[in-house]
Amino acid sequence: MMKRVVITGLGAITPIGKNVTHYWKNLLNGISGANKISRFDSTNFKTQFACEIKEYDVLDYFGRKEARKLDRYSQYGLISTEEAIKDAKLEFSTLNSNRIGVIFSSGIGGFETFENEVIEYTKNDFNPRFNPFFIPKIIANGLSGMISIKYGLRGVNYTPVTACASSTQSIIQAFNYIRLEKADIIITGGSEAPITQASIGGFNAMKAMSTNNTNYITASKPFDTNRDGFVVGEGAGTLIIESLDSALKRNANIYAEIIGGGETSDAYHITGTHPEGLGAYLAMENGIKEAKITPKDIDYINAHATSTGLGDLSEIKAIEKLFQSNINNIQISATKSMTGHLLGATGAIEAIATCLSVNKDLIPPTINTTKIDENIPNELNLSLGTKSYKKINYALSNSFGFGGHCSALILKKYVG
Known part of the structure; x- marks a missing residue:
């Protein structure tokens, strides 16, 4: 008989809330996260707005030295993961770390780092003086590894990359590992930081994004006859999922049960x-x-x-x-x-x-x-x-x- 699987911790940093409480409150209140792009000058872009995380300062979360080693997508994922771990009241010192895994996604990975490094390369007469953290910062599986290393978790660790289905597939894979008794607890979810010049320009070239620059607050209008494309956003979400046996043993708060995935x-x-x-x-x-x-x-x-x-x-x-x-x-x-x-x-x-x-x-x-x-x-x-x-x-x-x-x-x- 397969194990039952439950959700015991949640963490999020989103365009409408930098933690789960604020995210959920603003969802219920119907708050739009759209705003003019502040990250770069978007004047010459067909789309000049996005759903950015508001009032974000990396030094509120990381030391200056650590921040230099992290692409924005990794920062977001580590922030949401810390919240989820605290929410689940996980005490790793009391648990078997060999039975705790990380399955965590990003569709693109360190896009901002890649773009910035290439721009610097061209500015410096194509002199290949890349940052030594360039490769670790851009790889999509880097964040999953960082989470594992930070908390000393030696169970399954990998990164499904399936574009916009990535983090749902991470959760489904985590669900499968636990119900098949290959793990007791898995940290799962996804992170993305795609508000960059190359990303906006690329999606514009595909004609995939809204160009409603005059009414950007209402530009994301699913099912509406006047919809004209998606509005890109950034952030991360983390779920702590575990076997029901593990949750009950820890006397954990249980939000819901996962029962299937297609x-x-x-x-x-x-x-x-x-x-x-x-x-x-x-x-x-x-x-x-x-x-x-x-x-x-x-x-x-x-x-x-x-x-x-x-x-x-x-x-x-x-x-x-x-x-x-x-x-x-x-x-x-x-x-x-x-x-x-x-x-x-x-x-x-x-x-x-x-x-x-x-x-x-x-x-x-x-x-x-x-x-x-x-x-x-x-x-x-x-x-x-x-x-x-x-x-x-x-x-x-x-x-x-x-x-x-x-x-x-x-x-x-x-x-x-």
Whole structure:
């Protein structure tokens, strides 16, 4: 019999809150994290705004010497992980570190470091005097290793990289390791710091991002007929997950139970989702089957819903097909309308939001959406405008990434 797996700690640093308490409060209050880019002069870019972390000073968290060794994405991940460890009340000295692992993602890794080093290289007549920390700072698995080293954890340690599905797949893999008894506790989640010149310019070249520079506060508007692309965000989310046996032994606070995860491929296009949402449908279906429940049991869906034309519709088609006659009983919300799209970290912060929804029977709203796309059925409950209260026994969180990667995480209200 496989082990039951529960969530016992949460940590987050996001564009709408630098810890879980503030993040959750602002989600419920429908606060937008969008602002003019402050990191660099964006005047000549088609998109001049993003969802940045507000009033961030690295020296509030790290010493000057340590900060120089860390790319921004690693800083965010270490900050959210420390919060989650404290929240879970983990005392590593009393636990078997050989049975504690780290599965932690980033879609891009140290993009800011890479960009800055290359710019300096070209400025200095192409003289190859790179920072000795250049490579350790940019590799996507560097953060996972740093977490393991910092806390002396010798269990499984690796980094799934599947673009915007990355951190949801990290959580699913962590879930599998624990239920198969290969680990007792795993620190999992994702971090991303993609607000750089190359990132903004690259996504603009793909015509993937909103260019609504005059009304950027409302630019992320999933499902809206006037949506024109996603709004990029930054930050990190960390979850402490462990076997129920371990949690009970520690007398830990349990937020929710993980009961399933689906991982599939669209097998369609390197950047676009399948028009009929085939991969999304299979991911949700597989996760629900693994959880040993039916589509009728799902009460809430935290949608991937990035505010792109094709992406939003393909996900809705997949949901319609899977849930059919029960679709009127399900609430759907798109929290990217507030946080923006954190790429490889988005699944982690949305898993945290979904976990708290299950725990507290509260659903964050979808904001900014005023005119629903005519291709989306009117009977769907998209949680527009304000938070809502609903008994949530089972919830689903979707994440999809470039390359056709599809993942769906299934959470259950914990019952002893």
